[in-house]
């Protein structure tokens with residue numbers, strides 16, 4: 001059955017792949033990103049419409065409570081309801097914990113933890129008002145299970161998503177809302193381009209060598225592509241996952257760090 005979906009951080013990378021996959025699955029999909037990504041977002045809207053589904057671009061900074069409320073309202077105006085929220089938007093920063101400033105910490109947590117909380121909460125309020133339940137899905141990471149050196153404050157933000165996902169699943173089950181998170185390993189997106197560049201700098205490697213080094217730890221022998229994550233989110237958005245809630249599942253190709 002066709003559902004009304006909102007995906008945040010969908011101008012590129014994992015969010016874009018999720019939006020296109022859910023549209024290909026037969027859902028109508030509104031896509032969000034920051035205003036600076038509006039052109040890329042409009043391209044995604046065109047691609048979704050090309051798949052025969054309804055779509056709309058809703059720009060908002062997910063760390064801003066008023067903007068998140070407006071984003072959900074605009075989605076409901078465009079699509080008629082909100083049945084599936086994919087809170088995907090996030091940022092990364094590679095820095096030793098000894099060099100992380102309070103401002104770095106606050107920005108990381110504002111987008112990756114508060115932003116996910118605001119999206120979960122605004123979606124749940126809308127789904128409860130509608131009745132009939134819903135599915136809330138968030139972006140955590142493998143580092144929500146096993147922190148990654150030089151990604152300390154990023155790891156902390158993803159542990160927050162994992163905890164929030166369990167708590168929200170408990171509180172909203174009575175409304176028929178399931179809440180789950182996905183925990184990718186190393187996905188070849190702009191985010192990992194940045195991580196590779198910074199890790200290479202700090203380890204005296206050339207660009208591309210850091211990601212290669214970590215790729216060698218993946219049992220399945222390759223870095224993930226955004227579509228690997230989108231397949232799993234497709235399952236979480238489908239009735240097949242109706243009996244699953246509060247989980248933060250790794251989709252990492254079997255990384256063995258140590």
Ligand SMILES: NC(=O)C1=CN([C@@H]2O[C@H](COP(=O)(O)OP(=O)(O)OC[C@H]3O[C@@H](n4cnc5c(N)ncnc54)[C@H](O)[C@@H]3O)[C@@H](O)[C@H]2O)C=CC1
Nearest residue numbers: 009013014034061062089090139141184186187189190191
């Ligand atoms: N790439 C990877 O290896 C992994 C990524 N993840 C998580 O998956 C999610 C997507 O990651 P990627 O696609 O790789 O990243 P990306 O950097 O390629 O894309 C992230 C998107 O989020 C948007 N965004 C950033 N701040 C925002 C804000 N305040 N409000 C709205 N949109 C905002 C960006 O403009 C961008 O379009 C993130 O939450 C990330 O932490 C988790 C594990 C691994």
Ligand SMILES: CC(=O)C(C)=O
Nearest residue numbers: 092141142143185186
């Ligand atoms: C970006 C991220 O979450 C990892 C594990 O690389």
